[in-house]
Amino acid sequence: MSSAASDLSRKLARNAEDVCRHYLRAGRRVGNYWIVGDALGSPGRSLYVRLDGPEYGKGAAGKWTDAATGEHGDLLDLIGLNRGHVGFTETLDEARSFLSVPKPALDYDPNEPRAPRGSCRAARRLFAASRPIAGTLAESYLRTRGITGVRTERWLRFHPRCWYRADVDDAPGTPSSFPALVSAVTDNDGQITGVHRTWLNAATCKKADIVTPRRAMGDLLGHGVRFGTAKPVMAAGEGLETILSLRMPLPALPMIACLSSTHLAAIVWPKPLRRLYVVRDADGAGTSAWGTLVERGAGNGIEILPLVPPTGIDFNDALLTLGREALAAAIKRQLVPDDADRFLMSAA
DSSP states (O other): OOHHHHHHHHHHHHTHHHHHHHHOTTOEEETTEEEESSTTOOSSSSEEEEOSSOSSSTTOTTOEEETTTOOEEOHHHHHHHHHTOSSHHHHHHHHHHHHTOOOOOOSOOTTSOOOOTTSHHHHHHHHHHSEESTTSHHHHHHHHTTOOSOTTOTTEEEEEEEEOOOOTTSOTTOOSEEEEEEEEEEOTTSOEEEEEEEEEETTTTEEOSSSOSEEEEESOTTOBEEESOOOSEEEEESOHHHHHHHTTTOTTSOEEEOSSHHHHHTOOOOTTOSEEEEEOOSSHHHHHHHHHHHHHHHHHTOEEEEEOOSSSSSHHHHHHHHOHHHHHHHHGGGSOHHHHHHHSOTTO
């Protein structure tokens, strides 16, 4: 999130009850929460917004969760869903209007000189030019993979015409751009160091029919696509969809998709980390990464534990085969009991 967006989010949180009374009028205050049916403001009790608390971390004001869908976020995310915005810019403009804050200069300048191909700056430029995932082909694609509730994930975006450099083995006449799921690779300080792209076929909601439908660029070693805030207990693995699939039964467990076995083995430890669940891939590279992480963890006081898909090749196969609840039950025995109680979906 840009500094301007973060500032708007904090200002909204300081006025959380006023925001809720304006956008979620069918709800009501119960203790320190605003209770309502959903992000559209329907009557009910599934969605709750914290009205008071610190600006950051656990218990922060403005944070909300929809117990029925698993969606969560801050008040910017809530306003975007409530108003049905397609682009994040619309949400920022709406928030500024509510708060009577003037509109600043654009963070993204389409006339900025082209950044060097594959550089961190090129990655940041692509991510800035992309839009939030809600209501896009990227969200629909992930839904076909059994992955839902991702529209508030900060580091997932969609680009309708993402440039693709054809491989020598691609068919003649392969287009130079496709719609794409764009995922930001960040370091432990939240700085974007790269992006991962999954090019898509708009007609089928599947990956584009090209030789390399997934590519990453930028400074990737040791970093990854992050979901949730770093905590003492986390999970890490290689593939983006593998990690997103694992988050379906473990929505509260922070995770990192490192994008390859080499990058997984070289992960830079987040400062709070004390126990890391590593998604094991059944191949030589995955076994090598596992051994490296166990050795590194032992030298840094970090407990390394494996997570193995109970069926299929990976956790996405397992999610599609078993479903979310059955997958939660199947992996429960692989977790430390306290972690299972804290992080597994309540239905497990």
